Amino acid sequence: MEVKMAIKLSNRCRLIKPSPTLSLSAKAKEMKDAGIDVISFSVGEPDFNTPEYIKASAHKAIDANFTRYTNNAGIPELRQAICEKLLRDNGLKYSPKEILVSPGAKAAIVNSLIAVCDDKDQVLMATPYWVSYPYQVALANAEPVYIPTCEEKGYKIQPADLEKAIKENPCSKVLIMNSPSNPTGTVYTQAELSDIAEICIKYNILVISDEIYERLVYDDAKHISIASISEEMKQRTIVINGVSKAYAMTGWRLGYAAGPGDIISAGGMVQEHTTSCVNSITQYACVTALKEEDDSIEKMRVEFARRRDFLYEELKKLPHITCFKPQGAFYIMPGIKWYLENNNQNIKTSDDFCAKLLDKYYVALVSGNSFGMEGTVRFSYANSIENIKEGLNRFASFLAELASGR
Ligand SMILES: Cc1ncc(COP(=O)(O)O)c(C=O)c1O
Structure with missing residues (x-):
């Protein structure tokens, strides 16, 4: 019987991996479709409709x-x-x-x-x-x-x-x-x-x-x-x-x-x-x-600014979280190093942290590792204030759980 040789992918394609933000959004969506109440902070797109x-x-x-x-x-x-x-x-x-x-x-x-x-x-x-x-x-x-x-x-x-x-x-x-x-x-x-x-x-x-x-x-x-x-x-x-x-x-x-x-x-x-x-x-x-731009574009910006202020102020209140105040886009990237070094759940990397947070608290964040920045996580605030509030409560509960078991 003739043996077929597998076709090798090009070197350039072997270097490429799926976009971690898109795959995380997909996983969060799968969980949502299965009826789980996931709050996703992983999306990289405005949650508004086209004007x-x-x-x-x-x-x-x-x-x-x-x-x-x-x-x-x-x-x-x-x-x-x-x-x-x-x-x-x-x-x-x-x-x-x-x-x-x-x-x-x-x-x-x-x-x-x-x-x-x-x-x-x-x-x-x-x-x-x-x-x-x-x-x-x-x-x-x-x-x-x-x-x-x-x-x-x-x-x-x-x-x-x-x-x-x-x-x-x-x-x-x-x-x-x-x-x-x-x-x-x-x-x-x-x-x-x-x-x-x-x-x-x-x-x-x-x-x-x-x-x-x-x-x-x-x-x-x-x-x-x-x-x-x-x-x-x-x-x-x-x-x-x-x-x-x-x-x-x-x-x-x-x-x-x-x-x-x-x-x-x-x-x-x-x-x-x-x-x-x-x-x-x-x-x-x-x-x-x-x-022919109308005022809908500026209204979106003002709403993003309001969410940024809220998210930043709330993150600042959380113990051991460091946080740079973003001046643009719709992302915020707090540092979680202290929690990686002080827990007894074998959570050592930002990837571990995000996986556990999604599995146990149904909150999707993107691991800093995806951006070459271990020890951080990224929130997108292209999300309603209600969802941001609920997501932050769960995030805070997760941090408290990690800190309590160290
Ligand atoms: C920094 C940056 N550049 C480019 C893009 C892609 O934009 P587009 O939808 O126009 O391809 C994104 C989307 O997330 C982005 O964050």
């Missing part, structure tokens, strides 16, 4: 039979609307040729990485990082290099650490910046971005600046794009943004990249031979989203 004015525009697109392939890089009206947005909100002047519309910010990042990375090129990023960055780098056959940050310094990359990482990793080509950040909610100031920009210019580093949480900033924090630091910096930055978070449009799948024309057009080629254009109806509705 009516955007939905109405999508209906119009269907009725007008705007349902065929479009230009791969995005319809001209949308690329023009994105240019207007970047000028209005970020002081950045681009032409439509410097814009690539992709199926989500995720795809915009991957297209950009594939456009610029060769084998063995190194891509710098802060830890904690957004879960997908290391895998996106692996898909581009490049290697991630991690720059540690800490709670005491607001989880921000320190210029000296960036310079050290570049010197120690001579194949460094790209730095991924994410402000406001997932998972920490940190927002870089203009001065901090200037210091980082100076080093990137000195060492010829391209910055992929993921600004997907731009609209969700609180108190006096202000979103600044690193591309706006100087014309020189703009020439070495790819700005990534999209509609998922600001407009509650995660399922519509639209993001974009803005940057130097040669890189944008190379990324466009990658897209042309993989996904082609973004869904035509989504593109049509996004022109409306960007050009």
Whole structure:
């Protein structure tokens, strides 16, 4: 009998694991479907519906039979609307040729990485990082290099650490910046971005600046794009943004990249031979989203701010929990180290902690390990105040149980 040889997966695919945030949300949903009263803080999307004015525009697109392939890089009206947005909100002047519309910010990042990375090129990023960055780098056959940050310094990359990482990793080509950040909610100031920009210019580093949480900033924090630091910096930055978070449009799948024309057009080629254009109806509705914004967007931001304040104040009251106050996005990342070191339940890692919390108290958090930050957990506050209150009560009971048995 003929023996069939198993087909080996590519090295790049063997490096890739499922997104821990998506798999946790799936497990929490499974438990919910089985009738268990789970409170999930693992979701990475607004819990609001897409605003009516955007939905109405999508209906119009269907009725007008705007349902065929479009230009791969995005319809001209949308690329023009994105240019207007970047000028209005970020002081950045681009032409439509410097814009690539992709199926989500995720795809915009991957297209950009594939456009610029060769084998063995190194891509710098802060830890904690957004879960997908290391895998996106692996898909581009490049290697991630991690720059540690800490709670005491607001989880921000320190210029000296960036310079050290570049010197120690001579194949460094790209730095991924994410402000406001997932998972920490940190927002870089203009001065901090200037210091980082100076080093990137000195060492010829391209910055992929993921600004997907731009609209969700609180108190006096202000979103600044690193591309706006100087014309020189703009020439070495790819700005990534999209509609998922600001407009509650995660399922519509639209993001974009803005940057130097040669890189944008190379990324466009990658897209042309993989996904082609973004869904035509989504593109049509996004022109409306960007050009005719109503007050529903600001209302969502104000509600996120209210939840952040509540969650932060309550977490601060819990003994032995450390907590950085996020200035943006919709995540908060408290430190749980004391509990990992002081329990008799063999809970030693953030993964153990989250698994037990879900199994026993039906609360889903994402382990800091998923973001390269052991000793922490991430809450998403894209959840109602009632759920946040109930989830926090259960979280506090779990902490008390751990502390009592030590
Ligand atoms: C930091 C960051 N970048 C990008 C994305 C993906 O955005 P999109 O839905 O536009 O692909 C997410 C989603 O969670 C994110 O947290």
